[in-house]
Amino acid sequence: MKIQDLFEKWGLAGLKINVGFLSMDWKPEPVEQQAAWELYVELVTRVATQPLDAGTGDEKAALESVYTIIEITRNLLRERGRKAETFSKIAIILLNQKIRPFTTVWHKARLKGDFTDSTICADFRADLAMIQGVLQSFAGMLAEIAGVETIHELDQGVLVEI
Numbered sequence: 001m002k003i004q005d006l007f008e009k010w011g012l013a014g015l016k017i018n019v020g021f022l023s024m025d026w027k028p029e030p031v032e033q034q035a036a037w038e039l040y041v042e043l044v045t046r047v048a049t050q051p052l053d054a055g056t057g058d059e060k061a062a063l064e065s066v067y068t069i070i071e072i073t074r075n076l077l078r079e080r081g082r083k084a085e086t087f088s089k090i091a092i093i094l095l096n097q098k099i100r101p102f103t104t105v106w107h108k109a110r111l112k113g114d115f116t117d118s119t120i121c122a123d124f125r126a127d128l129a130m131i132q133g134v135l136q137s138f139a140g141m142l143a144e145i146a147g148v149e150t151i152h153e154l155d156q157g158v159l160v161e162i
Helices: 002-008 030-044 059-080 085-111 118-146 153-155
Strands: none
Touching: 002 059, 002 118, 030 085, 030 118, 059 085, 059 118, 085 118
16 A cells, blocks of 8 residues: 555545655554554544543543543654554654644643633634544554554444343
8 A cells, every 4th residue: 555545545634744655655564553553542442532522521631632642652652663664654743743733732721721711612622623533534544554443333333232
């Protein structure tokens, strides 16, 4: 697969990426599949990719959930980065161009105590919904790299009472 096709398939356009990297053919190595699986699990089990309905949850906790993705990714990069070079490049691009700008803006608001203002909380939730869309796409890409079905594919099943 070409890296560009992977980004396009998962709707992750608008990133600044070296054209040579994008046009590269790539078949994930087992270490990259494992790293993708580990990050995928973290993404799909957090509010970072799950709806935060009005009147539920907490903005500070939601921000922390998104920020934790940065720390988890850093740990994966330290542990496997040199052996999972292409995975590492993809993860770093998304961290630096999508996740970090979101956390930077909202970290300042949290430090100023702005999450007590309902208007600011509403703005945060709107921005959170946008980053959740990006992270859901990233999770889908990670599932493909890991060779597993996405959580959305699992959610599409028939409801069976157990």
